[in-house]
Amino acid sequence: xxxxxxxxxxxxxxxxxxxxxxxxxxxxxxxxxxxxxxxxxxxxxxxxxxxxxxxxxxxxxxxxxxxxxxxxxxxxxxxxxxxxxxxxxxxxxxxxxxxxxxxxxxxxxxxxxxxxxxxxxxxxxxxxxxxxxxxxxxxxxxxxxxxxxxxxxxxxxxxxxxxxxxxxxxxxxxxxxxxxxxxxxxxxxxxxxxxxxxxxxxxxxxxxxxxxxxxxxxxxxxxxxxxxxxxxxxxxxxxxxxxxxxxxxxxxxxxxxxxxxxxxxxxxxxxxxxxxxxxxxxxxxxxxxxxxxxxxxxxxxxxxxxxxxxxxxxxxxxxxxxxxxxxxxxxxxxxxxxxxxxxxxxxxxxxxxxxxxxxxxxxxxxxxxxxxxxxxxxxxxxxxxxxxxxxxxxxxxxxxxxxxxxxxxxxxxxxxxxxxxxxxxxxxxxxxxxxxxxxxxxxxxxxxxxxxxxxxxxxxxxxxxxxxxxxxxxxxxxxxxxxxxxxxxxxxxxxxxxxxxxxxxxxxxxxxxxxxxxxxxxxxxxxxxxxxxxxxxxxxxxxxxxxxxxxxxxxxxxxxxxxxxxxxxxxxxxxxxxxxxxxxxxxxxxxxxxxxxxxxxxxxxxxxxxxxxxxxxxxxxxxxxxxxxxxxxxxxxxxxxxxxxxxxxxxxxxxxxxxxxxxxxxxxxxxxxxxxxxxxxxxxxxxxxxxxxxxxxxxxxxxxxxxxxx
Numbered sequence: 034x035x036x037x038x039x040x041x042x043x044x045x046x047x048x049x050x051x052x053x054x055x056x057x058x059x060x061x062x063x064x065x066x067x068x069x070x071x072x073x074x075x076x077x078x079x080x081x082x083x084x085x086x087x088x089x090x091x092x093x094x095x096x097x098x099x100x101x102x103x104x105x106x107x108x109x110x111x112x113x114x115x116x117x118x119x120x121x122x123x124x125x126x127x128x129x130x131x132x133x134x135x136x137x138x139x140x141x142x143x144x145x146x147x148x149x150x151x152x153x154x155x156x157x158x159x160x161x162x163x164x165x166x167x168x169x170x171x172x173x174x175x176x177x178x179x180x181x182x183x184x185x186x187x188x189x190x191x192x193x194x195x196x197x198x199x200x201x202x203x204x205x206x207x208x209x210x211x212x213x214x215x216x217x218x219x220x221x222x223x224x225x226x227x228x229x230x231x232x233x234x235x236x237x238x239x240x241x242x243x244x245x246x247x248x249x250x251x252x253x254x255x256x257x258x259x260x261x262x263x264x265x266x267x268x269x270x271x272x273x274x275x276x277x278x279x280x281x282x283x284x285x286x287x288x289x290x291x292x293x294x295x296x297x298x299x300x301x302x303x304x305x306x307x308x309x310x311x312x313x314x315x316x317x318x319x320x321x322x323x324x325x326x327x328x329x330x331x332x333x334x335x336x337x338x339x340x341x342x343x344x345x346x347x348x349x350x351x352x353x354x355x356x357x358x359x360x361x362x363x364x365x366x367x368x369x370x371x372x373x374x375x376x377x378x379x380x381x382x383x384x385x386x387x388x389x390x391x392x393x394x395x396x397x398x399x400x401x402x403x404x405x406x407x408x409x410x411x412x413x414x415x416x417x418x419x420x421x422x423x424x425x426x427x428x429x430x431x432x433x434x435x436x437x438x439x440x441x442x443x444x445x446x447x448x449x450x451x452x453x454x455x456x457x458x459x460x461x462x463x464x465x466x467x468x469x470x471x472x473x474x475x476x477x478x479x480x481x482x483x484x485x486x487x488x489x490x491x492x493x494x495x496x497x498x499x500x501x502x503x504x505x506x507x508x509x510x511x512x513x514x515x516x517x518x519x520x521x522x523x524x525x526x527x528x529x530x531x532x533x534x535x536x537x538x539x540x541x542x543x544x545x546x547x548x549x550x551x552x553x554x555x556x557x558x559x560x561x562x563x564x565x566x567x568x569x570x571x572x573x574x575x576x577x578x579x580x581x582x583x584x585x586x587x588x589x590x591x592x593x594x595x596x597x598x599x600x601x602x603x604x605x606x607x608x609x610x611x612x613x614x615x616x617x618x619x620x621x622x623x624x625x626x627x628x629x630x631x632x633x634x635x636x637x638x639x640x641x642x643x644x645x646x647x648x649x650x651x652x653x654x655x656x657x658x659x660x661x662x663x664x665x666x667x668x669x670x671x672x673x674x675x676x677x678x679x680x681x682x683x684x685x686x687x688x689x690x691x692x693x694x695x696x697x698x699x700x701x702x703x704x705x706x707x708x709x710x711x712x713x714x715x716x717x718x719x720x721x722x723x724x725x726x727x728x729x730x731x732x733x734x735x736x737x738x739x740x741x742x743x
Contacts, residue, residue, distance in 0.1 A: 053487045053513070059735070062547035063728045070546065072462035072479035077127065078452050080445045081135050083402075087445075087452065088138075094126035099151075102450055102466055105476055111151050120147050120156045133175035141169075146178055146189075160189035168209055172225040179223045179232055181209040186223070186234050186275075198232060198277045198284065205240035205261075212237040212272060214263075216648040217298035217314065218349030226306045227357075231328055232277040233300060233309055236286070241268040247687045250716055260689050263647045266656035272297045274311060276328055285331035290324065291315050296648075301351035303360045303379065308334065310362070312348040318652045321346040323364065325379070337381035340368055344571075344578040345652045353397045355426070356404025363387065363407060365394065371570045374409065376426060387424045393568050395419065401448040408433070408444045408451075416568045417493075417506060417538040421453070435471065439539040458493070461540045489513045489552040491542045496595045498564055499587035503573065507592060508536045510548050510558040515601075522606035522742050523557045523596055524735075525630070527622075529585040530614030531574055531653065534567040535560050547731050554739060559596060563588030577653055579663045581642060582621045589622060593629055605631075608742040610734055612636035612721065613691060616683075617669070620699065623680050624672035632741040634734045636683040637720055640669045640695040670702045679741040681711040683730070685718035711737070 061069065077090035086101045088110065100107030117124055122142050130140045136152045139159070146160040159176060162169065166180040166187075179188040179198075186198040186209035199208040210222045212235045222235035245262035248255050263269040271294050274287040289295035290313060299312040309328050314321045320341050325334040340346050352362040360379035365372055372394040374387040388394060390411065398408040398421065406423050413420045413432070421433040421442040434440045438457030445451065453473075454464040462479040489512045495504040512521075526548065528535055537543035548558040562569075563585045565577040576584045597604040609630045611619045616638025623633040639645055642654050642664055657664045665671060684696040696712070703710045713733060715722045722730040 053485060055486045057486050057488060057546070057550050057553065059547060059550050059732055060728050062545075062550035063731050064725070066541075066546040070482040072456070072482060072540070073477050074454060074462050074479065075452070075464045075476055077130075078443055078454075079130075079132055080443060080452075082132055083446050084135050085445060085450060086135075088130075088132070090127055094128040097127045097130075102468070102474070105466060105474055111149070111154065115154070116149060116156070119154065120149065120158075122147070131171060131175060137175075139171060139175045146171075148175070158193065159191075160193055162189065168221060168223060170221065170223040170225065172229040173227055174229060177225070177229055179209070179225065179234075181223075184208060184210075186232075188232060196282075198234070199236070199275070203240065205242075206236065206238055208236045208275065209234045210237075211235070212270060213296055213298065213648050214646050216652075217296060217312075217347065218351075219298060224300050224302065226302045226328065227304055228306055230279060230306050231302075232279065233302070233328075234275050234277070235297070235300070236273045236275050238271040238273070242270060243267060245689075245692060247689065249687070258687070262689070262692065265643050265645055265647050265650040265654065266658060267647065269294045269316065269647045274300060274309070274326075276309065276331060278329070285329075287311065287326050287331050287333075289313055290322070290333065299348050299351040301354075301362075302328075303362075304354050304357045305360060308360070308379070310337070310352045312351075314346065314348065316647075316651065317655070318345045318347065319343060321348055323348075323352070325381075335381060337377060337379075338364065338383075340366060342368075344575045347652065350397070353400075353407070355400040355407055359404060363397065367571050370572055374407070374424065385426065385428055387426070387428050388430060389428075390430075391570075392416065393570060395568075398442060399444055401444075402446050406448055408442070408448070410440070410442070412568050413437075415538065416534075417536060419537070421451070423448070433467070433471075437538055439537055456539045458491075458538060458540070458542060487513045487553065488549050489515065491544060493536065493542055496561065496591055499584065499591050500564075503564060505561050505563060505588055505591070506536045507559065507561045507595065508542050508544065510544060510552045512552040512555060512557075517601050519601060520603040521555065521557045521601055522603050523559050523608070524551060524738055524742075525589070525592065525596075525607065525609045526558060526560045526615075527589060527609060527611040527618045528613070528615040529563050529565060529589065529611070529618040530581075531565060531577065532567050533614070534562055536562050547735070551735055554735075556739075557596075557602065559592065561589060561592035563592075579654060579660050581653055581663075581667045582617065582625075583666070585618060586621055586626060589618065590626060590629065606742050608632040608634075608738040610634040610636075610738065612638075614639065616691075620669045620680070620682075621667075621672075623678065624669055624675050627675040627677040631678045631743070632680075632738050633678065634681045634683065634737055636730075636734070637685065637688055637691045638669075638682070638695060638699075639691055640699040642667055644692065644694050644698070646690075670699055673699070673702045673706045673708055676703070676708050676710070679711070679737075681713065681734070681737050683713050683715065683733070685715045685720060685722060687717055688720045690720035 075089050079088045097110045098107040099110040124142050130138045132138050137150045148159050149156040160178040165182045168181045170179045184207040224233040239261040242261040242263045244259040247258045275284050277284045296314040301310045309326045322339045323337045350365040364375045376385045392412045395410045400407045408423050419439045424430045438455040440455040443452045464476040465473045467473045492509045494507050498505050565585045596602045607630045616635035619633045619635035620638050684693045
């Protein structure tokens with residue numbers, strides 16, 4: 034018998050006996066990607082301040098470990114039982130601890146905050162909060178806690194007494210919370226000064242913002258719940274920044290220098306606490322000024338810089354101060370066409386453009402203790418990556434992460450070591466400790482958590498966009514038993530809007546695990562990141578301005594043309610699915626490119642941009658008064674007569690992001706046009722469907738496609 038044949042036969046037998054044998058269930062595909070299939074990782078990594086020691090968790094946070102570069106195996110720092118015995122509490126894990134210094138950490142059981150010294154093994158209660166407390170924010174020295182209750186701001190002082198910073202009785206005045214619907218990188222509304230002499234906060238006046246009704250069906254009878262929802266072109270929030278002086282117990286307020294409804298964003302403190310920096314953006318979002326204010330009296334000092342753009346200016350990063358003894362700062366700007374870093378004096382003089390990359394800087398990780406090196410993340414030349422770099426104040430840039438992929442990096446106090454955890458197309462997760470000479474020690478390398486499962490493959494390629502020159506990244510998921518001689522139906526998964534990138538250099542290439550389940554049903558699952566999506570620079574993203582959906586659709590059609598060029602694609606059996614902006618894209622493709630897809634499933638879609646929120650919508654579309662033709666063109670309600678094929682519309686009934694008026698208005702237009710569509714609500718779910726109900730959602734979506742894409 035031929036030896037080569039025997040070798041192949043043995044390989045086949047071994048593969049059947051020991052290879053992938055389990056079939057992925059849809060429940061697993063929806064719920065277990067980051068649970069049962071979560072890779073082996075270093076959990077809760079934190080550098081101990083001013084040392085080379087680091088903390089991490091074992092047993093999912095129930096065990097706190099300490100290690101150092103010379104002993105990376107680590108040892109248990111404190112037992113959870115001993116901690117609870119000392120503090121007289123019942124804390125279940127170490128998740129959420131914050132290091133105060135090199136011997137003490139802060140942790141909370143939800144209502145109480147404790148300080149625990151892991152050298153002396155002694156602990157102290159530092160703050161007690163009520164059940165109504167939200168937005169809890171520790172100061173830099175970890176001995177004061179600010180928080181909100183309802184719409185007012187408070188803090189717990191060092192005597193564990195509650196101090197009111199605001200005492201507003203008007204329900205339309207909201208202090209200490211995120212505002213501008215979390216646009217402009219805003220993730221909170223409380224800002225302690227470096228030495229805790231002051232407490233700054235966002236305050237928004239929503240009095241003139243329209244109430245939007247949501248129905249709580251869990252009450253008998255149903256209960257009306259109003260939210261404040263500023264739609265495009267309508268009355269919006271009016272912001273102020275409050276600065277509370279802890280010594281005088283007085284507050285000064287800063288209002289926009291422009292219109293009352295301009296945006297005050299990206300607040301930061303100078304290290305000496307003398308000044309507050311605030312980026313003010315006009316409501317049209319084409320003019321941004323970074324202003325400097327006196328912290329004691331709120332007086333305007335000077336404008337540090339100004340940026341204008343005919344399309345939009347979108348600051349998303351507060352000023353960063355590399356050195357604790359200097360007010361010179363680093364500012365992100367996209368004015369070169371890509372996010373880069375610029376170094377300014379507090380007088381507003383540009384000292385140095387630190388980076389001049391033709392790729393996107395994403396975030397600042399920190400600086401060394403000397404303030405001479407700044408660590409940041411960026412895509413690098415391949416936009417699918419997330420890499421770490423450092424740059425000195427003279428502009429010398431160094432790549433820290435040498436392997437392509439998506440990296441999470443934490444640098445120690447002096448830059449002598451950094452922790453690097455990364456994933457890429459072939460690596461589920463790998464955790465390293467790297468020194469300043471780039472010598473690395475592997476802490477954990479995950480095994481393949483899918484090794485026992487029958488799972489398909491993913492192909493990453495590029496195609497040309499509709500402009501004929503721009504490269505677009507595509508991802509094609511194939512079933513495990515793919516046969517190039519067969520013809521396969523395709524499901525196109527789409528988002529397509531700004532601030533999102535679906536295809537990344539990570540394990541599974543950024544795909545959801547349920548897509549691999551869908552592939553095992555005999556499907557190809559295809560995605561293309563069209564122009565307008567994230568991490569490719571301003572020109573790539575801003576083609577959407579005043580014409581949402583136009584260029585995005587044309588690029589998606591280029592993806593369809595590519596699919597139809599493949600000999601194993603059944604070009605007559607194409608379906609499309611997306612959520613939110615992807616829902617807008619799905620309905621747009623079904624109605625404006627009729628006949629391209631047999632079936633569409635649109636979740637939480639924007640259907641008419643005039644119903645969407647002002648902050649996001651006006652940036653990209655302006656207002657109907659300024660751009661009526663653009664709104665008419667993008668309005669899916671104007672194209673219902675074109676529907677061919679099957680369309681399922683889905684919406685959470687208490688969606689407070691894309692309100693259900695979008696979908697109901699579209700359904701009404703379909704009825705008037707005598708067009709049959711399917712509609713499925715998810716009662717009491719917001720903008721997306723979470724928890725176990727998400728399995729129901731994805732079964733609804735995918736079975737609808739399988740049944741109708743014939």
